Amino acid sequence: MSTDRSFAGIARADESASTPLLPVSLEDVCFGVNGTDLLHDVSLSIGPGNRTVIMGPNGAGKSLLLRLLQGLIHPTRGRLAWRRNWTSGHSAQGGTPGGATGAMPSGAPPVSIVLQRPVLLRRSVAANLTHALRVLRVPRADRADRLEELLTLGNLQDRREQPARSLSGGEQQRLATVRALAASPEMLLLDEPTASLDPQATHAIEDLIQRSHDRGTKIVMVTHDMGQAKRVADEVVFMSKGRIAEFTPAESFFSRPQSEEARAYLSGQLII
Amino acid sequence: MNRTFTRRFVLAAAFAGAAAVSLGQAVAADMPFITVQSTTSTLNSGLYDYLLPIFKKEKGIEVRVVAVGTGQAIKNARNGDGDVLLVHAKSAEEKFVADGFGVKRSDLMYNDFVIVGPADDPAGVAGMSDVKAAMKKIAGSEAPFASRGDDSGTHKKERSLWKAAGVEPSGGWYRETGSGMGATLNTGIGMGAYVMTDRATWIKFGNKGDYQIAVEGDAAMFNQYGIIAVNPEKHPHVKVKESQVFIDWMLSPAGQKAIGAYMVDGKQLFFPNADKAGS
Amino acid sequence: MQELQSAFWEAGRLLLTFDSDLTEIVFLSLRVTLSAVFIGCLIGFPFGAFLAVARFPGRTVIVVIVNAFMGLPPVVAGLFLYLLLSRSGPLGPLALLYTPTAMIIAQAVLVTPIVTAMTRQVVEDLYQEYDEQFRSMGLFGARAVPSLLWDARYSLITGALAGFGRAAAEVGAVLIVGGNINHVTRVMTTTIALETSRGNLSLALGLGLVLISLSLLINAAVMSLRGSAKRLAYV
Numbered sequence: 001m002s003t004d005r006s007f008a009g010i011a012r013a014d015e016s017a018s019t020p021l022l023p024v025s026l027e028d029v030c031f032g033v034n035g036t037d038l039l040h041d042v043s044l045s046i047g048p049g050n051r052t053v054i055m056g057p058n059g060a061g062k063s064l065l066l067r068l069l070q071g072l073i074h075p076t077r078g079r080l081a082w083r084r085n086w087t088s089g090h091s092a093q094g095g096t097p098g099g100a101t102g103a104m105p106s107g108a109p110p111v112s113i114v115l116q117r118p119v120l121l122r123r124s125v126a127a128n129l130t131h132a133l134r135v136l137r138v139p140r141a142d143r144a145d146r147l148e149e150l151l152t153l154g155n156l157q158d159r160r161e162q163p164a165r166s167l168s169g170g171e172q173q174r175l176a177t178v179r180a181l182a183a184s185p186e187m188l189l190l191d192e193p194t195a196s197l198d199p200q201a202t203h204a205i206e207d208l209i210q211r212s213h214d215r216g217t218k219i220v221m222v223t224h225d226m227g228q229a230k231r232v233a234d235e236v237v238f239m240s241k242g243r244i245a246e247f248t249p250a251e252s253f254f255s256r257p258q259s260e261e262a263r264a265y266l267s268g269q270l271i272i
Numbered sequence: 273m274n275r276t277f278t279r280r281f282v283l284a285a286a287f288a289g290a291a292a293v294s295l296g297q298a299v300a301a302d303m304p305f306i307t308v309q310s311t312t313s314t315l316n317s318g319l320y321d322y323l324l325p326i327f328k329k330e331k332g333i334e335v336r337v338v339a340v341g342t343g344q345a346i347k348n349a350r351n352g353d354g355d356v357l358l359v360h361a362k363s364a365e366e367k368f369v370a371d372g373f374g375v376k377r378s379d380l381m382y383n384d385f386v387i388v389g390p391a392d393d394p395a396g397v398a399g400m401s402d403v404k405a406a407m408k409k410i411a412g413s414e415a416p417f418a419s420r421g422d423d424s425g426t427h428k429k430e431r432s433l434w435k436a437a438g439v440e441p442s443g444g445w446y447r448e449t450g451s452g453m454g455a456t457l458n459t460g461i462g463m464g465a466y467v468m469t470d471r472a473t474w475i476k477f478g479n480k481g482d483y484q485i486a487v488e489g490d491a492a493m494f495n496q497y498g499i500i501a502v503n504p505e506k507h508p509h510v511k512v513k514e515s516q517v518f519i520d521w522m523l524s525p526a527g528q529k530a531i532g533a534y535m536v537d538g539k540q541l542f543f544p545n546a547d548k549a550g551s
Numbered sequence: 552m553q554e555l556q557s558a559f560w561e562a563g564r565l566l567l568t569f570d571s572d573l574t575e576i577v578f579l580s581l582r583v584t585l586s587a588v589f590i591g592c593l594i595g596f597p598f599g600a601f602l603a604v605a606r607f608p609g610r611t612v613i614v615v616i617v618n619a620f621m622g623l624p625p626v627v628a629g630l631f632l633y634l635l636l637s638r639s640g641p642l643g644p645l646a647l648l649y650t651p652t653a654m655i656i657a658q659a660v661l662v663t664p665i666v667t668a669m670t671r672q673v674v675e676d677l678y679q680e681y682d683e684q685f686r687s688m689g690l691f692g693a694r695a696v697p698s699l700l701w702d703a704r705y706s707l708i709t710g711a712l713a714g715f716g717r718a719a720a721e722v723g724a725v726l727i728v729g730g731n732i733n734h735v736t737r738v739m740t741t742t743i744a745l746e747t748s749r750g751n752l753s754l755a756l757g758l759g760l761v762l763i764s765l766s767l768l769i770n771a772a773v774m775s776l777r778g779s780a781k782r783l784a785y786v
Contacts, residue, residue, distance in 0.1 A: 070687050109689050119684035122702045122785045131698065135690045163785055307649060307730075316749045321733070338649060338730035352638035353648055454748025479750030507638060509646075 019084040021110050021186040023047040029078035031064055039064055040242045051219040053233035060239040062222045066189045070113045086110055108136035108183040114190045118176035120164040125156055128164045136183035154178035170201025177208050188212055190221040238262045305334035306514045309354035313453040315339035317472030317541055322534045333514050342424040352507030355515040357500045361425035365498045374500035381531050381542045382496045387487035389466040403490040404437040414445040418460030418467045421448025430468045470495055472541040561757025580738040584718040586655045591662030591714050599670025600696045604678055620664035626723030628660050633727045649730040657724035662714035669710030673703045705777050712773055719766055
């Protein structure tokens with residue numbers, strides 16, 4: 001496995017961000033599409049440090065929550081209050097920009113996301129990373145070094161000239177993950193990143209997550225994998241039917257779930 | 273990635289190169305040239321391929337011929353898209369000058385029209401030299417006849433002959449192709465129809481099938497060519513000097529001799545008849 | 552039947568003897584068509600990509616118009632350009648009529664809608680695929696166009712080839728604005744038309760075979776390019 005040294009070498013793209021990004025407060029956030037609400041009165045405060053895992057049955061709104069945090073969608077009611085204002089800059093799907101207001105987009109979004117299925121460009125592995133470095137406005141002088149660091153971090157040095165889409169599933173997700181880390185985001189969101197990967201590939205991704213966490217990146221991950229949740233989580237957000245059912249430290253969640261839905265979920269019962 | 277990128281680069285470079293060369297070409301026009309608006313039948317006779325190199329060698333002027341239908345040639349010249357007009361439709365030419373678009377019309381040369389027909393000669397007109405009588409016979413027997421129907425000099429001539437024969441051609445046997453001489457011949461031969469064509473085009477035509485000249489020799493089938501300089505007063509950009517050199521040469525003994533010297537299959541196609549007094 | 556046979560003979564004879572007239576005509580044809588395709592791509596790629604990613608009132612109308620212009624009859628395009636370039640027309644002083652440049656412009660007019668429409672389709676599909684990922688990186692709208700175009704590069708070649716096919720095959724436009732002047736604006740298709748009107752059908756058909764062979768050659772070359780790309784999962 002790659003050494004810690006390579007990871008330590010990744011400098012922040014924008015060290016001048018003096019004010020920390022977190023905590024972020026979701027205040028009575030609702031999100032709906034075509035008049036139907038999918039998230040109801042979500043109030044939550046996500047702070048720095050802890051690895052946050054979001055769990056819940058299908059349709060609970062977990063992915064929506066992640067997308068709200070990334071700015072891919074905006075709340076239809078309520079707002080997200082970040083400690084430091086930032087904006088994704090674009091008019092996202094649904095809702096009005098209820099997130100940070102007034103701030104001009106500067107540099108890369110400090111929040112990046114790894115989707116369930118990696119979306120890679122029709123280029124080589126290295127070209128995918130170079131593209132990300134460029135788009136995320138990493139200073140030109142740093143790009144070459146950063147590329148090497150990312151390749152080493154993802155253990156993809158041997159694959160650098162290979163077409164990214166010809167890689168195995170696990171390798172593609174590794175690539176997507178290090179790409180998300182390209183500009184040293186303050187928060188890394190992951191949407192069931194290892195859902196379709198074998199144990200070895202899963203381990204590799206979790207390893208990356210651990211290193212990011214050690215480096216100070218806030219981790220928020222959605223997973224169905226109980227074992228993964230237990231390995232990764234410091235705190236758990238349990239959602240059900242568009243609402244937050246529970247938000248507790250991981251240990252107490254797994255041993256003494258408070259909500260009815262959580263208990264049913266953990267015991268494997270189907271919740272409609 | 274390198275190999276494919278290189279190939280793409282080469283492709284792109286090829287495109288760019290082609291573009292550059294073409295643009296460059298547009299700029300480089302070394303020899304002076306004039307543009308002559310003429311007809312497809314004149315071009316198809318091969319006269320220009322024979323005549324123009326002679327002129328170019330003698331006078332050092334390139335002649336670019338745009339060959340279209342008579343109507344289009346006259347229209348183009350009216351628009352100023354040519355320096356000289358060379359067609360065979362006398363009344364239209366005279367109108368062209370009368371409307372102020374041409375300087376002066378001069379007789380240049382003539383050839384004649386013939387009627388060609390299939391070997392089995394359904395109308396029984398083969399060998400006739402009275403075109404009016406022949407056309408009456410064709411109309412009477414309703415043998416198919418393919419007309420250009422495009423208002424060209426040839427077409428106008430054809431219509432005047434029908435009129436002189438006292439026939440109003442109409443009905444399924446009279447087919448107007450709306451096309452040039454070559455296309456009309458192709459079509460006509462394809463349907464076994466009689467066609468009126470100028471002799472030059474016919475002699476040079478490569479798709480005769482079993483067709484032969486059925487009717488010829490009538491003075492009424494005389495086809496007069498005229499040459500006109502486009503009027504610089506209407507179109508100041510016209511190349512007056514070079515155009516006049518060309519016209520003068522065509523009307524001069526040297527040019528007229530060259531016209532008469534053009535042969536196809538040992539036959540003279542055009543008969544120079546410029547007015548020697550300098551019409 | 553006999554015509555077809557002699558056509559093959561003619562084609563062979565023309566090619567093998569490197570008939571100088573033929574060479575001149577082929578070079579001019581390639582020059583005109585390739586330049587037109589180049590211009591068509593220069594305009595069509597970014598314009599098509601823009602139409603794919605941008606959302607503005609009237610966008611659908613423009614897309615419909617572009618698609619309709621794919622079927623613009625070449626002779627109409629030629630006629631329209633003639634009226635523009637004629638000495639009596641607005642662009643008369645440019646003296647472009649009856650030059651290869653006019654022919655390039657005419658063919659570019661025919662090629663651009665095709666390239667635009669196909670680019671739009673390809674880029675739109677790609678954009679849908681990449682949209683979420685791009686937006687999460689702060690890349691959206693017109694800014695995404697260069698990334699999309701490069702990623703679509705092998706599919707865009709198909710659009711360029713379609714444009715090439717259209718331009719190489721047309722005769723109406725170049726005939727009117729070029730005038731089919733010997734040694735100046737005579738290309739393959741206008742020569743075929745001319746020889747047909749002269750009744751030299753075998754020669755015309757032979758030239759047609761030469762033209763088709765050329766087109767085959769170019770398409771084969773580009774396909775081999777795409778073939779290797781497919782294997783490399785770049786498509």
